[in-house]
Amino acid sequence: MDQHLYEPVHEEFRALCREFLAREAVPYSDEWEKAGIVDREVWRKAGAAGLLGMDVDEKYGGGGQRDFRFNAVLVEEIVTAGASGLGFGLHNDVVAPYLTELATDLQKERWLPRFCSGDMITAIAMSEPGAGSDLAGVRTTAIRDGDEYVLNGQKTFITNGEHADLVIVVAKTATDQGAHGVSLIAVERGTPGFSRGRRLEKVGLKANDTAELFFDNCRVPADHLIGTENHGFYHLMGNLPRERLSIAVAAVAAAERILELGLDYARTREAFGRPIGKFQHNRFLLAELDTEVTIARTFLNHCIAEFNAGRLSVADAAKAKWWTTELQTKVADRCVQLHGGYGYMLEYPVAKAWLNSRVQTIYGGTTEIMKEIIGRSLGL
Numbered sequence: 001m002d003q004h005l006y007e008p009v010h011e012e013f014r015a016l017c018r019e020f021l022a023r024e025a026v027p028y029s030d031e032w033e034k035a036g037i038v039d040r041e042v043w044r045k046a047g048a049a050g051l052l053g054m055d056v057d058e059k060y061g062g063g064g065q066r067d068f069r070f071n072a073v074l075v076e077e078i079v080t081a082g083a084s085g086l087g088f089g090l091h092n093d094v095v096a097p098y099l100t101e102l103a104t105d106l107q108k109e110r111w112l113p114r115f116c117s118g119d120m121i122t123a124i125a126m127s128e129p130g131a132g133s134d135l136a137g138v139r140t141t142a143i144r145d146g147d148e149y150v151l152n153g154q155k156t157f158i159t160n161g162e163h164a165d166l167v168i169v170v171a172k173t174a175t176d177q178g179a180h181g182v183s184l185i186a187v188e189r190g191t192p193g194f195s196r197g198r199r200l201e202k203v204g205l206k207a208n209d210t211a212e213l214f215f216d217n218c219r220v221p222a223d224h225l226i227g228t229e230n231h232g233f234y235h236l237m238g239n240l241p242r243e244r245l246s247i248a249v250a251a252v253a254a255a256e257r258i259l260e261l262g263l264d265y266a267r268t269r270e271a272f273g274r275p276i277g278k279f280q281h282n283r284f285l286l287a288e289l290d291t292e293v294t295i296a297r298t299f300l301n302h303c304i305a306e307f308n309a310g311r312l313s314v315a316d317a318a319k320a321k322w323w324t325t326e327l328q329t330k331v332a333d334r335c336v337q338l339h340g341g342y343g344y345m346l347e348y349p350v351a352k353a354w355l356n357s358r359v360q361t362i363y364g365g366t367t368e369i370m371k372e373i374i375g376r377s378l379g380l
């Protein structure tokens with residue numbers, strides 16, 4: 001880790017995260033992967049340990065630390081521990097700012113204490129069967145009817161979707177205004193007309209519950225509107241850089257972990273009477289990967305510092321997201337190849353890391369969308 005970025009207080013928090021994960025997550029990871037979902041109790045334990053809502057005001061039970069470095073440390077340690085089922089990053093890094101920055105005081109009082117304690121798990125519902133990156137293509141509607149919104153539509157690929165007690169739903173409140181008629185509506189578990197579909201079976205991240213959500217004349221109180229009506233597009237655009245930074249944190253931590261697996265294997269696996277790391281091709285390969293991972297870490301740490309200073313641009317967040325996630329998949333692919341047949345065996349951590357890496361270039365905005373954002377920032 002870059003000691004110029006992380007201070008002693010962050011390393012103390014890292015030790016807390018590492019100890020928590022070793023005790024409460026690592027021993028159960030295989031069990032959770034087979035089940036396709038983590039034990040809900042681990043969320044409450046995380047809340048009690050101070051791992052949820054680190055930047056939420058203390059009066060709501062949060063840590064009161066407006067410092068993304070704490071968030072980054074937790075994500076790094078979850079990745080390093082291989083506890084891929086824990087959706088804490090989405091809860092802390094993606095959903096939290098909608099509640100801390102856009103929610104009313106009454107909404108904060110209603111939701112944030114449980115958000116921080118782990119008694120309430122959150123999700124955000126953007127993607128639909130026919131709409132992903134294109135917000136104008138969202139078909140879920142929220143039509144105002146007196147003191148309520150009536151939601152109709154379907155969402156898919158929703159992380160924490162099965163466990164979620166509060167879902168921030170992206171819906172059209174002005175159906176004739178495209179992306180500029182989108183709003184954010186908070187829907188609580190148990191609301192009539194809100195249901196969940198099947199647990200989606202994914203290539204990787206097996207323990208992270210991902211679900212379909214359905215809204216059938218689902219009536220939600222009008223005071224569950226998050227932010228301003230028809231300004232959902234701007235709210236989303238304002239928070240997406242933080243989401244993409246969080247994904248980049250996970251990508252770099254994963255690349256570092258996978259590279260270490262490759263290095264360990266290259267030092268100990270022998271072929272033709274010597275460790276395979278002594279062969280020039282493998283040595284050059286690992287030298288290349290080590291260089292690129294170092295560069296990724298350097299740029300990531302720069303972006304974290306810029307975010308904390310309130311200066312991280314949309315374009316730089318996109319650069320970090322696409323470069324680090326593509327690098328993660330590259331490192332995973334090369335290290336699987338380095339392991340040979342063993343790299344294809346799920347009992348080897350590098351195989352799971354390879355499977356878990358693939359989605360990183362897709363969610364939070366695909367690599368192609370990231371390049372489009374960067375290209376537009378160049379005036380093209």
